[in-house]
Amino acid sequence: MASIQAIFQYPSSSTTLSIPSYISAKPTITCLSFSSSSFSISSSLSSSSITDRAEIRIGLPSKGRMASETLELLKDCQLSVRQVNPRQYVAEIPQLSNLEVWFQRPKDIVRKLLSGDLDLGIMGLDTLSEFGQGDEDLILVHDALDYGDCHLSIAIPKYGIxxxxxxxxxxxxxxxxxxxxxxxVATSFNYLGPKFMKEKGFEHVTFSTADGALEAAPAMGIADAIVDLVSSGTTLRENNLKEIEGGIILESQAVLVASKKSLIQREGVLDTTHEILERLEAHLRAVGQFTVTANMRGGSAEEVADRILSQPSLSGLQGPTVSPVFCKRDGKVTSDYYAIVICVPKRALYKSVQQLRAIGGSGVLISPLTYIFDEETPRWRDILLTLGL
Known part of the structure; x- marks a missing residue:
């Protein structure tokens, strides 16, 4: 059964709610207890100074689907986590020297990034926003790791008023x-929920924190609405709840975060972060991409390239690679054929093969891509700019 732990209320002459933007300073919330007397809850998360430890630490989710998907992603990036004892909360990534992996609850990862106990961490954007509250020491290294997709939304009953x-x-x-x-409103998001409702002009709202399944709160009479994470929406529908237009507070997925202090002050953190980011970006960019190779007869590389570029599905990432295919005929080396290499997304794969064959391509070979490395990632340039480096 859900239990009420605290009530956050506005407006009132004795109750104030100061909620800045995500990037601004952290809020101070004055709360109302069950009696008429008021008390204060400060949501500020003080950051201690960087300790003198030598090792670099990254925090990973310890349980659930996000934990398994995080390990799978790192494995795909050739960064497999080695955990000698599954009951231990510490592990290592052999490819990254001097890096310790610490398995923690996502909200504790955020808190320990702020306290200086961790240097890097992976969690959902919802967790980062709720518990980080725009703290400037939290640097978003990668904002779209392509798993853990959900959104934070307000939901109300389908029935009654x-x-x-x-x-x-x-x-x-x-x-x-x-x-x-x-x-x-029942919610476990006691920062994002009140902030959103305040910004949307709600004048008379109370927020309660409930243990257990929030979806049951309206039916039990504990709340009129809930603010909770939604993935497929099945749980809401099964409990006769619905989302409403304009009620989405935040779109979320897994993100990689770093401590600004660690990036600047701790030796090796910047280089380790750069390597992790490059591996992640190279892998994620290659997901769903295929290399298509074919031979094509032509009088010159330019002529072949012109034929390829006349087809909209054959332009590749930056254009086709066209190379002569040499053979020996009557004792002479000739190049009547050219090898074509392009990168094609999975959704356009068959159409691309059809177009390639229609303009004279033959011997078409297809292979999945593992990594696509850019000259330099825009995300890394943004991080250096933020750090003033």
Whole structure:
């Protein structure tokens, strides 16, 4: 059964809610207890100085689907995590010397990045936003690791007074919400939830933190609405809840984060971060891409290239690679054929092969790509700019 732990309320003459943007300073929330007396809860997360430890530490999720998908991604990047004892919370990545892997709860990864106990970490953007609260010491190294997709959203019942409410605006304008009887929202996101509702102009709202399945809170009479993570939406539908237009607070997926202090002050962290980022980007860019190789008769490389570029699916990443294919005929080396190499996304693979054959391509070979390394990643340039390097 869900239990109420705390109530966050606004507005009131004795209750204030200061919620800045994600990038600004951290908020101070004055809360209302079950009695009329008030007390304060500070959400500030103080960062201690960087300790003198020599090893570099990265925090990874310890349990659940995100944990397994994180390990799988690192393995695909040739960064397999070696854990001698599955009961231990520390491991290593042999390819990265002086790096310790620490398995932690995602929210604890954020907190330990801020305290200086970790240098790098992987978690969902929702967790980073909720517990990091825009702290400038948290540097977003990679914002789209392509797993852990979900969104933080407000949901209301499909029945009763909410039956014909289909948008956030309609919810805010319901006459039922007054100072004496505010809209009650159950959530575990006690920073993002109030911040969103405040920005959207809700005047009479209380927020409660409930243990257990939030989806049950409206049916139990504990809350009128919930703010929770949604993946497929199946759980909401099975509990007669619905999302509403304008009610999505945050789109989230797995991200890689670094401590700014560690990047600047701790030896080796910047280089290790660069290598991890390059491996991640090279792998993620290659996902779903295929190398297509074929032979094509032509009078010159330019003529063959012109034929290829006349087909919209054959341009590749930066254009086709065209090379002469040499053979010996009547004692002389000739090059009547040219080898074509292009990179094609999986969704356009068959169409590309058809177009290639239509303009004279033969002997078509297809192989999946593992990595695509750029000259330099824009994300790395952005990090150096942020650090002033």
């Amino acid at each position: 909410f039956e014909n409410i289909n948008s956030l605006r309609e919810l805010a304008q319901m006459p039922q919400w007054t100072k004496e009887k505010p809209l009650r």
